[in-house]
Every structure is written in C-alpha cells, then in structure tokens.
Amino acid sequence: MQWTDLKARLLAVGQAQLTGExxxxxxxxxxxxxxxxxxxxxxxxxxxxxxxxxxxxxxTIEIAHRGxxxxxxxxxxxxxxxxxxxxxxxxxxxxxxxxxxxCIFSCRYCxxxxxxxxxxxxxxxMEMVESVRDHVHAVSITSGVLTTIEEEETYVLEVIKxxxxxxxxxxxxxYPTISTPDHLKELGVAEVKFNLEAATPExxxxxxxGLDYGLLWQVLDRSVKLFxxxxxxxxxxxxxxxxxxxxxxxxKKLTSGGVIPVLRPLNPVGGLSGMPRxxxxxxxKIFALHERALAEAGLDPRLAVTMCTNCTGCDxxxxxx
Ligand code: SF4
Numbered sequence: 001m002q003w004t005d006l007k008a009r010l011l012a013v014g015q016a017q018l019t020g021e022x023x024x025x026x027x028x029x030x031x032x033x034x035x036x037x038x039x040x041x042x043x044x045x046x047x048x049x050x051x052x053x054x055x056x057x058x059x060t061i062e063i064a065h066r067g068x069x070x071x072x073x074x075x076x077x078x079x080x081x082x083x084x085x086x087x088x089x090x091x092x093x094x095x096x097x098x099x100x101x102x103c104i105f106s107c108r109y110c111x112x113x114x115x116x117x118x119x120x121x122x123x124x125x126m127e128m129v130e131s132v133r134d135h136v137h138a139v140s141i142t143s144g145v146l147t148t149i150e151e152e153e154t155y156v157l158e159v160i161k162x163x164x165x166x167x168x169x170x171x172x173x174x175y176p177t178i179s180t181p182d183h184l185k186e187l188g189v190a191e192v193k194f195n196l197e198a199a200t201p202e203x204x205x206x207x208x209x210g211l212d213y214g215l216l217w218q219v220l221d222r223s224v225k226l227f228x229x230x231x232x233x234x235x236x237x238x239x240x241x242x243x244x245x246x247x248x249x250x251x252k253k254l255t256s257g258g259v260i261p262v263l264r265p266l267n268p269v270g271g272l273s274g275m276p277r278x279x280x281x282x283x284x285k286i287f288a289l290h291e292r293a294l295a296e297a298g299l300d301p302r303l304a305v306t307m308c309t310n311c312t313g314c315d316x317x318x319x320x321x
Contacts, residue, residue, distance in 0.1 A: 001078070003049045004287065004321050005280075010044075010075070011265045011316070012280040015056035018042060020065035027055065028087035043085035043092055043313055044073055049321060050085060050092070052313030054267075088132050091311045095129045095168075096140040099156055103144030105175075107197065107208045108271035109237060112144050119146055119155070122162050129166055138190075138306040139163055140171040149175055153183065160187045171306025173233075178215065181223040191306045192223050193262070195235035199242035199250040207240060224258035230303040232259045238286055239266030239278040248289050255297035262308045263290055264315050283316060291318035 010016075018027075027040040039055045044063055053061065062074040065084060073080040090096040101117020103110070120128075129139055141159065145152045156174055163170055164187070172184050173193035184192055196216050198204035204213040216234070223232040234254055238247065247263075254261045263286055268275045278286075294301065302319045304310045312320045 001080075003046065004284065004316065006075070006080070007049070007051050007316055007321055008280040008283040008287065010051050010053060010061065011283055011314075012277055013059065013061055014054060014265070014267060014277055015059040016042070016044070016053040016061040016063045016073070017057050017059045018055050018063050018065065020071070021067040023065040023084060025086055026065070026069060026084035028052070028090055041087075043087060044071060044082050045085050046080065046082040050313055052091075086135075088136065089128060091140075091313055093136055094138045094140050094306065094311065095132050095136045096142070096307070096311075097125055097128055099125065099141060099143035099159055100146045100152060101144060102146060104147065105145060105208065105210055106271070107211070109197070109207060109240065109266065109269070111269040117144075122159055125159055126162055129163065129168075133166065136168065138169045138171060138310065139166065140173070140307045142173045145175055149177055153177055153180055157183055157187060160184070160189060164188060169305045171310075173307060175211065176215070176219045178218065178222075181219055181226050185226040190227075191231040191233070191304065192227055193233040193235065193307050194219050194223065195262075196220075196250070196254075197235060197237055198240050199236055199247045203240050203242055220254070220259050221257060229258040229298070230260065230300055231305075233262050233304070233307060233309050234259050235262045235264050235308070237264050237266050238283065239275065240272075244282070244285065244289075247286060248293075251286075251290055251293045255293040255299055258297070258299070260294065260299050260301055260304065260309055261290060262315055263287075264308075287316040287318065287321075290316075294318050 029040045041054045064072045069084045071084050085092040100119040103112050169190035171191040201213045251261050265278050301309045301317050
C-alpha cells in the first residue's frame, strides 16, 4: 500500500490501540490539536513519513511497540513495520507550546475550552524550550484566549520577545487582531498560521460564534505581504458539512493569495462528537485538489519550517506525503 493511501485510511480512523512494551516517552499529551485532552496520541513513522493517531483501546488499528521505538502497525490484515517518534511537548522536532490552555470562545470543533488549562508563565515557557533545545529545529506557539483577543496577543508578544534568545525560527498561530501580523513580523517571527477553520462564512458563523471570518481573510492577505509565500498557513477543517466544491473554492482562494492551506480531517470532539470523520476516499480526493492548487500557485509546503505544515502529523501534506 502506498504511503498516501495508507495515511488517508489511518486519518479516516484517527485512532489506534497501543500495545507491547512500555511506551510512555512516545506518548504526546497535547493541549492543542486533535486529541487534545484525551488519552494522548502517538506518532507512527515510516521513513520520513509520519502520522499522528489518538490512543484508543477500542480502535481496530493496533500499534505494537517492540521496544526502543521500533513498532509494527497492524491494519486491515497487514503488518507495517515502522517506528514511534518522541513527541517532545506536542510534536516531534519542534518545541510546540500552547501558551494559554483555556479559551473564552466556544468553537464547536475544539476541546480546549473544556480542558480548562492554565496560562503558562514566560519563565515556564523558557524552561520548556531550554529542556528540548538540542532536539528541535523550531519553536511553535499557539494559544487559547484567556480574557480578550487583544490581551492574549500582548501576552504572546511578550513570550516571543523572550524566545529570541534561542535563535530558532518561531511560528505563531493565535486568533488575531488586524495588526497581529505586523506585530509578529516586528519581533522577527518566521511564519504565521491564522485559521479559517471552515470553508464557508456560513459554516464559520455556526462553528465559531463571536469570531470574525472576514477579519481572518484580511489578516492572511497582510501576512503574505509581510512573511512571503510559503510561510503563511491557514487550517481548514474537512468534514464540517461543506461540499467538495465549497472546499475547492476555499482552497483556491487561499493558494491564489499565497497562503498554504492546512486541510485537517475533522476530529469529532467538543460539540461535534457524534459527527463522522471524513472518509479516506474524500481525503484522497481533497489531497489531489490541494496538490493541484498549490502547484498552480507556485507554493511548496516543503519550505515550511514551523507548525503543522512542517510537522505533517495530522494531515495529508502535498510534497511531504
Ligand atoms: S500536525 Fe499540527 S496539530 Fe498535528 S501534531 Fe503536528 S503540529 Fe500538532
């Protein structure tokens, strides 16, 4: 089975049971992204390819840890040899940190508001990065919103000022104000990700009450001017109820504006538990659309140095998968 096909099928399930030798150091316990707040997740890798799967004792997929990270994945009667990656705080190779683990907003697909995490101090964040400095090539920062969008931005800017001493590329994904891209650029941030989340404004209003879809497009436009092509990203979830045509329109609008879409299969948590995950067939169809749109716009995800497009754990990424 080819990797793209295998990854699409694994992402359509999204979970695996973890058996065999003790594997604590390979388990990611994230405060952001798919699987946040659950039993944790593992990164299964084959060569340079990887996929992140949430741990579930009832999954039909099994990952058997043989020791020292060597693992076999059992799927549809096949044994697929590979290895587990050490996740650091959230994903391998990057110090990916959630600054504020709670949120005043209630986006329906997100489990962060229910986790009720706290805000990390600047000192805690510096110590976290220091502890993995030798194994990471980038720092990535995301955050919920503790009190207001403006206050969160101010706090994140303070964190970023301090991170400069590590001399690593920094990627930032927060809910923005209109001036967030300019403020981040002034501090030397390398890449930004502002998430549209939904393929249409109607779906966005239904999913993210109180947040502004039009503002996100303006901020993405400004970001491409400041950070350049291949360094601005936007998550769009596959499976919120959009049609393939709506998703294609959104993808092309992003790529023609110089933004690399991060097309994230729905992880049905939060207010959407009970909704189906997108099928492998749909993921492969969208992957082909994505690949074409990026090529037409002259965008290359392999040039990303931070965050999800560099990590590739949760999505099919053209050029990498
Ligand atoms: S793809 Fe993004 S959300 Fe998923 S593990 Fe990697 S950095 Fe985290």
